[in-house]
Amino acid sequence: MPEDVVITPDIKFVRELKKAGGDTLKKCFQCATCSVVCPISPDNKPFPRKEMFMAQWGMKDELAADPDIWLCHNCNDCSKYCPRGARPGDVLGAMRQKVIREKSVPAFMGNIVTDPKKTLVALAIPFVLFLAVLGLTGHLGIPSGDRIVYSKLFPIRYIEIIFMSAIALTGISYLISLSGFWIGISKQNRSYSRGFVSAFVETIIEVLTHKRFKKCGVNADRRTGHLLVFYAFLGLLITTIWVTYYYYVPKIDSPIPLTDPMKWLANLSALALIVGILLLIFNRTKDKGVNTKSSSFDWTFVVMILLLALTGILTEVIRLAGIASLAYPMYFTHLLFVFYTIVYFPYSKLAHMGYRTLAITYSRMTGRDIIL
Ligand code: SF4
Ligand code: SF4
Structure with a gap:
């Protein structure tokens, strides 16, 4: 019984x-x-x-x-x-x-970032941190000189120390959250029809092609926007690694000329991000013949990513126009959105990447996956 x-x-x-x-x-x-x-x-x-x-x-x-x-x-x-x-x-x-x-570790970060009403608090954290660092190192104020060089305001080593330490901490938190999730789901079924590695590799290939989205009926065209945003982030990640290489190995100083392939990739990725996010916004607002509602959590994420891309483009355009009084504050603002996107990754909507990848891998391992 x-x-x-x-x-x-x-x-x-x-x-x-x-x-x-x-x-x-x-x-x-x-x-x-x-x-x-x-x-x-x-x-x-x-x-x-x-x-x-x-x-x-x-x-x-x-x-x-x-x-x-x-x-x-x-x-x-x-x-x-x-x-x-x-x-x-x-x-x-x-x-x-x-x-x-x-699943957020520490829990208070999850409370702040997943609550749209606390978005200003989430932005205030890097704002105060950056101001404190700039104040303590004597970099508050618009740097002098005709040439706009952002590292004069915020030296690259300071950016790296702040971002690397914050990313290391939240990266560890994300791994703890994902391991907890994996332990939780795997308690339900321990009879696997295949191993983790092959299922995981297949899942990564699927993520790269967004094949599963093609199955959707009502919301099928969401795939294009989602795919553009995904590859835009990948492009921006490669750009960040590339800039770090330039800085430390051939010791090329910023600003990098627009003719450099790294700049092409950066600008192309920013453009893809804007187009992708606008497509996602359009998709959310258009009438699909079905009663759905986007939550304020979803909207906050979309707006934040749009602001990240727009402030990034404006940072470059204003620098090229030579308006120092606008360029440096815009760069500062852009760094706030960069911090929000990267450091808060485990607590924002972007966290779904890890959870979904593991869930699809698990469904493959347990023989529950659908034919794509
Ligand atoms: S459960 Fe999710 S994937 Fe399935 S139809 Fe509903 S929204 Fe789409
Ligand atoms: S009533 Fe419940 S079970 Fe039936 S379709 Fe709606 S959500 Fe699904």
Whole structure:
């Protein structure tokens, strides 16, 4: 005889989910239409019906260890066909936000970055830090001289010390969060049909091609914007490594000429980022014939990335125009958004990259993956 399972509803968590964009979750009456129409859900233990059930009962720990909320690609086919207007696609989005916060190390960083109302606090941290460093090292104020050289305001070694230490700390935090997630999901099934490495490599190839997005019906054109943003970040990462190489090996000082291939890659990536984000914004606002709502968490992320790209482009354009009084403050502002994007990675929407990669890898290892 099966054992009785006792569920203690976590009402506070249900309220939080509703506030984070899952306000319709109580409308669900468990018909399972969503699990049938979801183009990404496997036949074996499909989603998102079971997640809707868990959300209604506030099963926070079970949701935190559920790989399926990360397999979801926000296609919204489920929301289109849900007969109750329960918007399961949005509810799953709210769950992902809550899991990112729950798994954040340290927890207060998750509370700050995942709460859109605390975005100014999140930006105030690098603002105060940068001002303190510039003040203590005598670099406050617009540097003199006709030529605009950003390292005169913020010497590269200071930037590297601040960013490298912050990235090292948050990188370790992210690894702790991801390991906790992996331990949680792997407790559910220990019979693997294949090993981690081959499943992981296949997942990385899939991420590079965004193949799974092609399965979406309602939200199929989100793929282009998502792909552009993904490759823009990859390009900017390569650029950062390239600049560091220039600085330390051939000791080329900034500003690097526009004719340098590194600059081409940087500018192309910034352009791809702007186009990609604008496409994502357009996709969110256009009428897709389905009732969905973007959460303020999603909007905050999109706006932050747009500001990152715009301040980056303006930093270059104003420098080329030779307006020092605008160029240095713009560079300072751009660094705030760079800090927000890179250092807060484990607590922002970007954190989904690690969770989703592990969830897809796990679904492959357990033989639950769909044919792409
Ligand atoms: S979310 Fe909608 S489609 Fe899915 S089980 Fe609930 S009522 Fe049915
Ligand atoms: S949003 Fe898309 S991927 Fe997610 S559960 Fe609904 S149909 Fe499936």
